[in-house]
Amino acid sequence: xxxxxxxxxxxxxxxxxxxxxxxxxxxxxxxxxxxxxxxxxxxxxxxxxxxxxxxxxxxxxxxxxxxxxxxxxxxxxxxxxxxxxxxxxxxxxxxxxxxxxxxxxxxxxxxxxxxxxxxxxxxxxxxxxxxxxxxxxxxxxxxxxxxxxxxxxxxxxxxxxxxxxxxxxxxxxxxxxxxxxxxxxxxxxxxxxxxxxxxxxxxxxxxxxxxxxxxxxxxxxxxxxxxxxxxxxxxxxxxxxxxxxxxxxxxxxxxxxxxxxxxxxxxxxxxxxxxxxxxxxxxxxxxxxxxxxxxxxxxxxxxxxxxxxxxxxxxxxxxxxxxxxxxxxxxxxxxxxxxxxxxxxxxxxxxxxxxxxxxxxxxxxxxxxxxxxxxxxxxxxxxxxxxxxxxxxxxxxxxxxxxxxxxxxxxxxxxxxxxxxxxxxxxxxxxxxxxxxxxxxxxxxxxxxxxxxxxxxxxxxxxxxxxxxxxxxxxxxxxxxxxxxxxxxxxxxxxxxxxxxxxxxxxxxxxxxxxxxxxxxxxxxxxxxxxxxxxxxxxxxxxxxxxxxxxxxxxxxxxxxxxxxxxxxxxxxxxxxxxxxxxxxxxxxxxxxxxxxxxxxxxxxxxxxxxxxxxxxxxxxxxxxxxxxxxxxxxxxxxxxxxxxxxxxxxxxxxxxxxxxxxxxxxxxxxxxxxxxxxxxxxxxxxxxxxxxxxxxxxxxxxxxxxxxxxxxxxxxxxxxxxxxxxxxxxxxxxxxxxxxxxxxxxxxxxxxxxxxxxxxxxxxxxxxxxxxxxxxxx
Numbered sequence: 001x002x003x004x005x006x007x008x009x010x011x012x013x014x015x016x017x018x019x020x021x022x023x024x025x026x027x028x029x030x031x032x033x034x035x036x037x038x039x040x041x042x043x044x045x046x047x048x049x050x051x052x053x054x055x056x057x058x059x060x061x062x063x064x065x066x067x068x069x070x071x072x073x074x075x076x077x078x079x080x081x082x083x084x085x086x087x088x089x090x091x092x093x094x095x096x097x098x099x100x101x102x103x104x105x106x107x108x109x110x111x112x113x114x115x116x117x118x119x120x121x122x123x124x125x126x127x128x129x130x131x132x133x134x135x136x137x138x139x140x141x142x143x144x145x146x147x148x149x150x151x152x153x154x155x156x157x158x159x160x161x162x163x164x165x166x167x168x169x170x171x172x173x174x175x176x177x178x179x180x181x182x183x184x185x186x187x188x189x190x191x192x193x194x195x196x197x198x199x200x201x202x203x204x205x206x207x208x209x210x211x212x213x214x215x216x217x218x219x220x221x222x223x224x225x226x227x228x229x230x231x232x233x234x235x236x237x238x239x240x241x242x243x244x245x246x247x248x249x250x251x252x253x254x255x256x257x258x259x260x261x262x263x264x265x266x267x268x269x270x271x272x273x274x275x276x277x278x279x280x281x282x283x284x285x286x287x288x289x290x291x292x293x294x295x296x297x298x299x300x301x302x303x304x305x306x307x308x309x310x311x312x313x314x315x316x317x318x319x320x321x322x323x324x325x326x327x328x329x330x331x332x333x334x335x336x337x338x339x340x341x342x343x344x345x346x347x348x349x350x351x352x353x354x355x356x357x358x359x360x361x362x363x364x365x366x367x368x369x370x371x372x373x374x375x376x377x378x379x380x381x382x383x384x385x386x387x388x389x390x391x392x393x394x395x396x397x398x399x400x401x402x403x404x405x406x407x408x409x410x411x412x413x414x415x416x417x418x419x420x421x422x423x424x425x426x427x428x429x430x431x432x433x434x435x436x437x438x439x440x441x442x443x444x445x446x447x448x449x450x451x452x453x454x455x456x457x458x459x460x461x462x463x464x465x466x467x468x469x470x471x472x473x474x475x476x477x478x479x480x481x482x483x484x485x486x487x488x489x490x491x492x493x494x495x496x497x498x499x500x501x502x503x504x505x506x507x508x509x510x511x512x513x514x515x516x517x518x519x520x521x522x523x524x525x526x527x528x529x530x531x532x533x534x535x536x537x538x539x540x541x542x543x544x545x546x547x548x549x550x551x552x553x554x555x556x557x558x559x560x561x562x563x564x565x566x567x568x569x570x571x572x573x574x575x576x577x578x579x580x581x582x583x584x585x586x587x588x589x590x591x592x593x594x595x596x597x598x599x600x601x602x603x604x605x606x607x608x609x610x611x612x613x614x615x616x617x618x619x620x621x622x623x624x625x626x627x628x629x630x631x632x633x634x635x636x637x638x639x640x641x642x643x644x645x646x647x648x649x650x651x652x653x654x655x656x657x658x659x660x661x662x663x664x665x666x667x668x669x670x671x672x673x674x675x676x677x678x679x680x681x682x683x684x685x686x687x688x689x690x691x692x693x694x695x696x697x698x699x700x701x702x703x704x705x706x707x708x709x710x711x712x713x714x715x716x717x718x719x720x721x722x723x724x725x726x727x728x729x730x731x732x733x734x735x736x737x738x739x740x741x742x743x744x745x746x747x748x749x750x751x752x753x754x755x756x757x758x759x760x761x762x763x764x765x766x767x768x769x770x771x772x773x774x775x776x777x778x779x
Contacts, residue, residue: 059418060577060676066316066417069358069387071104073351079109080348084180087266089253094175094186099353102361102382103314105338107349112176112340114310117361118190119376119408120321121170121286121306123163124328133322166306167191167375168198169286172261172363174309176280178345182266183273183280185232190378192261196234196254199289199296200263201305204228204272205281205337213242218296219285220303225334226283228272230265231294237265238294239272259368259379269342278343283336284309308333316359316384316413355462359413359420360385364457370446370624377437377618383454384409384433387462388424397429397468399585400455400484400492402443402477409435412474418576418676423472423496426579427586432458438616442514443480445612445624451484467592470585472496475540475569479503479514482548483609485527486520487628489599494588495529496581499569501540502547508540515608521551522648523631525598526591528558530584534567553685556663560584560684562670567678577676593718595656599631600648603639633716638709640733649710650703653717657697659690698723704731711738711761721745721762727773729766737764739775746778 085093096111105114125133173188187200201219203226215221217231223242230239234254240247252265273280286307287296296304308324315322327333341349355362362385371379388396401419403412412419412433424431434447434454441447459466471492473481478500485495501508504516529552533545545561552559562580564571572578608614610626629637639647663685670680698719704710719725721741729737739762741747747762749755753773755764762775 059421060673066413067358068313069356069360071101071353071356076350078348079350081110089255089262100363101353106351106353107344109350110345110348114174116171116309118380118382121166123306124303125325130329169306171286171307178342181269183269184266186264189261190380191373192256194256195291196256197288199287200232201285202230203283207274216240220331223334225337232265233289235292279339279341281337281339283333308336310338355385355387357387381450382409382435384413386420386424386431388428393463395463395465398464399423399429399431400471401431401433402473402480404475404477406439409433416573416576419578422578422582426582440616442615444609467589470494474498482517486523489523489527490632493590494585498532498572499540502544506543513614515605518547518551519602522600524557530560530581532562534564534571537569539569562680562682564680575677577672580670594632595658596652597632597634598650602646633713635711640706640708645706647707648705652701654697654699655718657692657694659692662688664688699726702729707735709736713740715742721747722777725775729771735766747775748778
């Protein structure tokens with residue numbers, strides 16, 4: 001990255017953190033702030049009729065936060081394994097299957113497995129932050145909507161924790177297993193380095209507690225629940241009786257190799273279990289130690305601990321874990337004690353967890369090739385998963401929902417839950433909200449692939465109708481919505497952009513550089529799109545929405561543009577009402593067998609998305625192998641100029657005769673609930689489709705510009721080579737066109753048509769100009 005780009009991106013990150021923070025309830029006045037000057041002719045609102053639509057009764061400013069989902073538990077066949085085993089740092093000795101649902105615990109193959117929220121090892125809240133959050137917690141108990149405030153505050157107060165992410169203490173899994181008379185304990189972290197500094201503190205209640213005692217190891221904790229403490233380090237485990245002071249040293253092992261990041265020990269059940277109860281009660285915390293020492297490194301006045309587990313039913317939050325931060329600030333983690341059954345582990349109990357109704361934090365593993373250990377760039381990824389009210393395992397729609405800059409996966413859910421309630425509950429749709437890797441990642445490079453993997457994961461996990469998947473996003477997520485809709489048009493049934501920039505020479509927040517997505521909107525022939533835009537948005541000015549609207553209008557594509565009056569960048573999030581966009585997406589189905597494919601590859605834009613060169617990602621400028629060369633029955637599309645060129649195809653299969661389309665523009669006014677979205681004039685371009693005039697034929701037309709190579713799938717076009725096939729092709733450059741055949745189809749080339757016949761394919765080499773092609777079956 002050159003010096004100019006580096007300065008621009010660093011400044012852009014700082015500004016983006018403030019600008020996309022949605023500090024909503026602190027900034028409520030912003031909805032009425034800014035210039036009140038009439039719009040210029042360039043930015044004039046569309047004409048509107050006098051009569052407004054009826055108001056809605058959907059989520060809005062006064063709605064409550066999302067509920068954390070209770071997972072569904074499915075019992076599986078027991079798989080007991082009680083054979084004694086030596087202490088081992090091999091993952092092969094821990095066969096239990098994770099549920100990949102953060103903040104949950106279950107039994108599997110005789111193990112108790114707890115999975116934690118990734119990237120939440122921020123430690124104790126500072127005194128000032130703790131006071132603010134304690135106040136807000138109290139108010140939130142009285143008035144539910146107040147619980148939305150901390151999400152906005154988090155961007156001013158940074159993390160609720162005391163310092164930066166302590167990735168070596170960022171515990172991701174805690175497992176227990178019974179082997180003979182020993183309790184085996186294993187912990188994994190998202191990062192681990194050599195020498196291993198990760199330390200696991202275990203507090204046990206064996207039924208002898210009651211008086212307040214101090215927890216050793218420099219933890220800074222006191223407890224009334226625990227009577228035994230153990231500190232597990234790479235060099236060994238030290239067990240201390242908190243009542244007598246007696247201590248015992250035991251072995252421990254660590255494996256920091258790759259992404260194993262494992263720390264394990266074995267404890268005598270007689271020392272840590274509840275006598276005669278067949279169970280163990282414990283809580284755990286993580287921090288860092290120097291090699292060979294049983295003393296946590298000092299963390300200042302906030303204390304040395306970075307994380308507490310287990311934590312269940314954590315309220316949907318944005319960038320922090322408030323309960324953990326407040327507990328560590330009070331130096332008391334007794335509220336997190338959990339009881340684990342030794343009998344169930346001995347019996348080999350096994351369960352499978354599935355997401356329940358409400359909001360879950362779903363995790364998955366990305367390939368190591370696009371990851372690097374440290375911070376939040378490792379293989380463990382996460383996304384917010386919202387299952388709507390009434391979901392019953394029948395195929396339902398889904399929306400891929402993309403966050404704004406500086407947010408985690410859960411920022412939108414915490415601050416503006418109406419997005420999930422409107423797009424989810426109102427539409428009966430599952431919501432997938434992927435996390436990124438940095439504040440200004442633009443969902444490009446490795447995050448583009450992460451996002452598709454999250455969508456694939458959700459589709460494999462739940463009953464999602466793949467013909468009814470849409471994409472939506474706020475701010476930077478709005479930019480990414482344009483991007484995904486344009487680069488994967490065959491995958492999405494529709495799109496919803498909220499205050500989204502389009503990039504190029506249209507300035508958004510100062511110094512934020514984004515590739516221009518407007519030319520690629522030519523790929524949205526089959527993807528209708530709703531655009532929300534505030535008229536006084538200083539972060540993403542109205543010129544962005546107008547550029548997209550002008551492009552879509554000129555192409556004759558379907559769109560709906562709602563101009564949000566007296567709205568800043570943050571107003572939609574504050575008003576928390578997205579019912580207009582939800583209605584637009586409802587019922588949309590993707591076109592899976594189009595009669596026409598209009599598709600364009602802009603190589604400079606594609607290069608920018610592939611390399612994430614305009615982002616603040618650690619690996620910005622490095623290709624991840626993205627190539628947007630396929631759409632429906634068009635494959636292997638290559639540009640004449642692979643660096644600066646554009647390759648465009650317009651192919652129509654005449655076997656799917658369709659009627660002529662006439663774009664129709666209408667205008668009107670939308671209104672929302674009294675405490676929701678304000679009155680907004682809209683302009684909508686829809687289609688009037690004439691009856692089909694021509695009978696289907698075994699033929700196709702193709703118009704190619706800047707194309708060096710393409711492959712057409714005849715079966716995907718509903719064409720056959722077992723009967724005469726005709727085509728009219730225009731190309732402005734020499735092109736190699738490959739036609740794939742079905743089964744044992746065989747064709748003969750006319751003598752004047754340059755090309756070759758291979759098993760399963762016909763390759764035609766065409767000069768610039770117009771070509772009338774006829775292929776006959778062999779014989």
